[in-house]
Amino acid sequence: MDTVLEVKQLTGGYSPRRPVLHELSFDVRPGEMVGLLGLNGAGKSTIIKHVLGLMKPHRGEVMIRGVSLEQDPQTYRSSYGYVPETPVLYDELTVSEHLRLGGMAYDVAEPDYRARSERLLREFNMTPKREAFSGHLSKGMKQKVMIMNALLPEPPLYMIDEPFLGLDPLGIRSLLERLVQVKEAGAAVLMSSHILATLETYCDRFLVLHHGRLVAQGTLDDVRRAAAGEPDTLEEAFYRLVSEEGGDGPLA
Numbered sequence: 001m002d003t004v005l006e007v008k009q010l011t012g013g014y015s016p017r018r019p020v021l022h023e024l025s026f027d028v029r030p031g032e033m034v035g036l037l038g039l040n041g042a043g044k045s046t047i048i049k050h051v052l053g054l055m056k057p058h059r060g061e062v063m064i065r066g067v068s069l070e071q072d073p074q075t076y077r078s079s080y081g082y083v084p085e086t087p088v089l090y091d092e093l094t095v096s097e098h099l100r101l102g103g104m105a106y107d108v109a110e111p112d113y114r115a116r117s118e119r120l121l122r123e124f125n126m127t128p129k130r131e132a133f134s135g136h137l138s139k140g141m142k143q144k145v146m147i148m149n150a151l152l153p154e155p156p157l158y159m160i161d162e163p164f165l166g167l168d169p170l171g172i173r174s175l176l177e178r179l180v181q182v183k184e185a186g187a188a189v190l191m192s193s194h195i196l197a198t199l200e201t202y203c204d205r206f207l208v209l210h211h212g213r214l215v216a217q218g219t220l221d222d223v224r225r226a227a228a229g230e231p232d233t234l235e236e237a238f239y240r241l242v243s244e245e246g247g248d249g250p251l252a
């Protein structure tokens, strides 16, 4: 089956002498949402930084639709939308100006830009704030601007790092509904979160990261089977896989 994101034997981190990620291999396919789970410091954001091309692997490779960053930086970078854990915006630009900038960066044609930006503003209840400076927005509204900007170009891959912080329940629902739509339209989604019940409901497969190693990956049943005693829920399976004391899961 084709893959959108393919990570092969990735070892990486902030210093070559002390890797944070150890020989990770996984893929994310078209029409699939994959959940990335791990305790604080497990390495989730570091994986995402490697996929974004902000960090260079010590060993191994990362390809998006068969292309590595080195082979074709422009194609690689225009193939993903990214929602970071913490919003990064220009305080002196308005919500509309951020969307406009995102549309230009990804070369979205004008009629598509207009239709998509109107729809996103409506869906995320941001139409009344379209002319507000981002420095004047609430935390959740800033996060919505990041989310709208990632969705606007309709890329083949979405990387979403702990997106629910600060979003109100309607915002969470709008985001999840939109992710289901993009996935059904054939996009691939890699989403990290600590909200395991939501990941369990929405994701098709899971990557369980512990001390920079994948200790389980696959469908909910695969992850349940990897955990001691084959528990019923993702949360319990995760707990057993990363618990230092209990279980027979592989620990780092």
Ligand SMILES: Nc1ncnc2c1ncn2[C@@H]1O[C@H](COP(=O)(O)OP(=O)(O)OP(=O)(O)O)[C@@H](O)[C@H]1O
Pocket (backbone or CB within 6 Å): 014, 020, 038, 039, 040, 041, 042, 043, 044, 045, 046, 047
């Ligand atoms: N800029 C940095 N320089 C050096 N080490 C870092 C840096 N950022 C993160 N680390 C280290 O890399 C490891 C993995 O951190 P990472 O941010 O990837 O974890 P995470 O799984 O995203 O955690 P969280 O759930 O808290 O967001 C940790 O040991 C962390 O201390």
